[in-house]
Amino acid sequence: AQSVTQPDIHITVSEGASLELRCNYSYGATPYLFWYVQSPGQGLQLLLKYFSGDTLVQGIKGFEAEFKRSQSSFNLRKPSVHWSDAAEYFCAVARAAGNKLTFGGGTRVLVKP
């Protein structure tokens, strides 16, 4: 069965600083990987996804993620965070495109002015 681990429960970052959120997955085959963002009391918005091809994936809102098979990781990065990036971020994995998602525990990002 697939699983996802997000080691950091909380991250506090200053506005304008860079951000990196870690995600490690466990799955026997080639995974389908996703990053979602959730604002309080809201649904989920897809930031980016990786199915195959270039291991560096560009997403919305200036986010990018890099798939590293050797490390079973799919870390999310943003060079310069904005106060509006404060939210909960979830990494997720699926066996195939459109299949059910298994989510990591989430990382809450706080942005200091």
Added chain:
Amino acid sequence: GAVVSQHPSWVICKSGTSVKIECRSLDFQATTMFWYRQFPKQSLMLMATSNEGSKATYEQGVEKDKFLINHASLTLSTLTVTSAHPEDSSFYICSARDRRGNTGELFFGEGSRLTVL
């Protein structure tokens, strides 16, 4: 873009009553919808997979008689929490897969917050 709408956004009910939550795909047809539950400050846990025209597939530990799922059309799935109790209070989120499936993406609703008194 693909839009999934949930209704109601929030609901408060008395213990022992049943509550129905709707999940609609507004601009696409969804053969498959997924229902998740999210406790405060926690992750999303898959409850069940809803397939149009057939019985839902429940995850281990989810009571199918407690959480009734119906997917009667290609644009609507409903989750009914029967005889709700305070421990059923949670944030319920649905997601839907476009039947064309060409993006591989699941589209999420805004969530429905249930509070059982």
